[in-house]
Amino acid sequence: MYCFFSLFLFNWSVLLGAIIINKYLKNVISSLHDDLAKLDDPLIAEDIDRLDKMDLAGASLERFSKDRKNYNRIFSEDVTKSLELLNNAIAANESYKLYTAYEIVKQVKPKVQEIGTQVLALQKGFMELLKFTRDNKLQLDALKKQYDDKRKYILSTSYDYSLALEALEDELHAIGCQFESVKNLTIQGDHVEAKRVLQKIRSAITKLEDELPLVKKTSSELLDIFPEQLTEISTTYKSMLKNKFSIVEIDICSTVKQLRNSIEESKKLVSQLKLKDADSKNHSIKETIDKCYDILTKEYKAKAFVDQHQAKIVKALTHTITNSVKLIKNLEHIDKSYELTHGELDEVRGLSSRIQHLNSEFDVDCQKVSDGGVVYSSIEQKWHKLIDEIIKTDERENKIFKDVDGLYDGEKIANASIEKFKQNVSLIYRKMERRNLPGKPDSFLQLYTLVVNEIAKTADKLDQVRINLEEISHELIQIQNDIDRLEQDTKEILDSADLVELTMQYSNKYANRNDIIHANKVAYDLYNNKYEYKEALDILAAAIEKVEPGSYKRIESDYYKK
The missing domain is CATH 1.20.58 (Methane Monooxygenase Hydroxylase; Chain G, domain 1)
Known part of the structure; x- marks a missing residue:
């Protein structure tokens, strides 16, 4: 189952x-x-x-x-x-x-x-x-x-394209034939081939559109602009020759002839639609024409400059020459009383000689301008440099004049300084005398003698017929420095002498101490016999400070407060 x-x-x-x-x-x-x-x-x-x-x-x-x-x-x-x-x-x-x-x-x-x-x-x-x-x-x-529009436009503005009209019409005809080819291919039913031909037509029309602006531009330059400019250049040049201009930078006649030949060559290139070559050649023509204009314009402007500045330069040269002569005479007179230590007289004579030379060259230029046939641009360039030299000469001579003009005042100031120095030294010496010290330190007497001799020496130089103020000025500065030093030394001597007396009085508190007795004895000898007041004070101050620290500082502080 x-x-x-x-x-x-x-x-x-x-x-x-x-x-x-x-x-x-x-x-x-x-x-x-x-x-x-x-x-x-x-x-x-x-x-x-x-x-x-x-x-x-x-x-x-x-x-x-x-x-x-x-x-x-x-x-x-x-x-x-x-x-x-x-x-x-x-x-x-x-x-x-x-x-x-x-x-x-x-x-x-x-x-x-x-x-x-x-x-x-x-x-x-x-x-x-x-x-x-x-x-x-x-x-x-x-x-x-698109083709019909371009054809109508070219025909209606034929002047603008006249140089290349035949070549453009050939291109238009070729495009027209291609349209017929498209038409026939379409009728025959060969649409693939018709499309290919249409692409060729599109390229041809694009090429035509690209050519037209360049044809118009180059044609306008070759037919209108360049010829007008060359005519203007030729006319202007002839007029300038009549007005006694001279142009050596370029051969205008030969250049104009070459430019006309170049224009014809460029026209041929345009007619063959070799437009890039034509445009490049036109650019070269334009540069040369501009150069011609620049040269002619430069000469015109240069003549205007020469005409406007000739009289002004004559005036400026006359003024500078006159001033140079005056300055030389002034310096020769000054040189009899003062030594011109920076060669001012020789320098001004050199400047005067240079200006005289430039004046002679200027006279030659003026004669050339008067005779005609001069290159004005060269004259303008030369005169610009001349103006600069005149200005620099005036500036330098003015500075020299101001510098030497101060010599008289400088002499007065120097004499006043000598008198002031004599008074100051006399006051310093009398201040020392009034103190009735046992004697004067050798350092003081040496510096004092030095200053007195310096003053006498410089005063003697000021009494000479022909003086060197620059040298005297340096000496005056040195004398002032030495007087300042003498005054400072005098103050230190007098202060030291006063402090010695005050410190000796204070040391009587410790008259029973041998060290104080010894210090007083040494200080007394330095003070009364050797006149070394600063050294005497140093010995006393050290001794009293040792016995009673801070005591001398108090004496000194109280003294200077009074």
């Missing part, structure tokens, strides 16, 4: 599996059948019918014929064969020959996918052919309008 039940379950499982596979295969076969049915798209048939009625030719016809043949073959052979196989698979599946049905489906499925890909590619090709036709028509209309 158990074996029977197991066998029943096994048979039931096999039957259930077969039913599931049968249903799966049925669905797959149905799906493949639908895919093949969808490939028969009426829109593709309409595209083929439209293309067939267009009377295609050439590459278009060749491509269409090939694609249509493949399309028909796919449906007559591949699709038909695939449908037959699918019908066999249906029959096998209905008879539950599941393995046979599966093998057929396995064979058909990739074939249906391949057919679908091929049909899609062919459909795209048919659509491209139709698009070529539409696009070609749109492009043709747009390019034809």
Whole structure:
């Protein structure tokens, strides 16, 4: 009983599996059948019918014929064969020959996918052919309008393009022939070739558009601007020659002739539409014309400068020469009484000689200007330098005059300083005398003697017929420094002497101390016999500080407060 039940379950499982596979295969076969049915798209048939009625030719016809043949073959052979196989698979599946049905489906499925890909590619090709036709028509209309507009514009403004008109008309004619070619190819149905020719037309029109502005620019320069400028340059140059100008920087006549030849060469380049070469040549022509203008303008301006400044320079030179002569005489007179230590007289004589030389050269230039045929720009450049030299000479001579003019005052100041120094030294000495000290230190007497001798020596120099004020000025500074030092030393001597007396009086508090007694004895000898007041104070101060720290500082502080 158990074996029977197991066998029943096994048979039931096999039957259930077969039913599931049968249903799966049925669905797959149905799906493949639908895919093949969808490939028969009426829109593709309409595209083929439209293309067939267009009377295609050439590459278009060749491509269409090939694609249509493949399309028909796919449906007559591949699709038909695939449908037959699918019908066999249906029959096998209905008879539950599941393995046979599966093998057929396995064979058909990739074939249906391949057919679908091929049909899609062919459909795209048919659509491209139709698009070529539409696009070609749109492009043709747009390019034809663009061409007609350019042709009308060139003809209506022919003067602007006259140099290259023949070459431009040749280009227009060539483009017109290409339009005819497109028209014929379209009539013949060769839309692929027509598209290629349209691309050539577009490039040709773009080239024409790029050429027109450059043709207009170069033609305007060659026909109008340059000839007018050369005429103006020639006329101006002739007028300048009549007015006794001389231009040596460039040969105007030869240059104008060369420029006219260059213009003709550039015209030929434009007529051949070698526009880059023509534009480059025009640039060179323009630079040379500008150079001619610059030279003529420079000479005109230079003449104006010469005319305006000739009389002014005459006046300036006369003024400078007169001042130089006066200054030399003044310096020669001063040199009798004062030593001119910086070579002022020789310098002014040199400046005067230079100005005289420049004046002679200026006279020569003025004569050349009067005779005519002078290069005014050279004269202007030379006179600018002359004006600078006149200004510098005047400035230098004025400074020298101011410097030597102060010599008289300097002598007075020096004499007054000597008198003042004598008084100051006398006051210092009397101050020392009034103190009634035992004697005067050697250092004081040496410095005092030095100062007195310095004053006498400098006073003697001031009494000479010819004096060197610069040297005397240095000596006066040194004397003042020495008097300041003498005055400071005198003050220190007197202060030291006073402090010695005050400190000795204070030291009486410690009269019984041997060290104080000894210090007083030494200080007394220095004070009364050797007149070394500062040293005497140092010995007393050290001794009293040792006995009573801070005591000398108090004595000194009280003294200076009083």
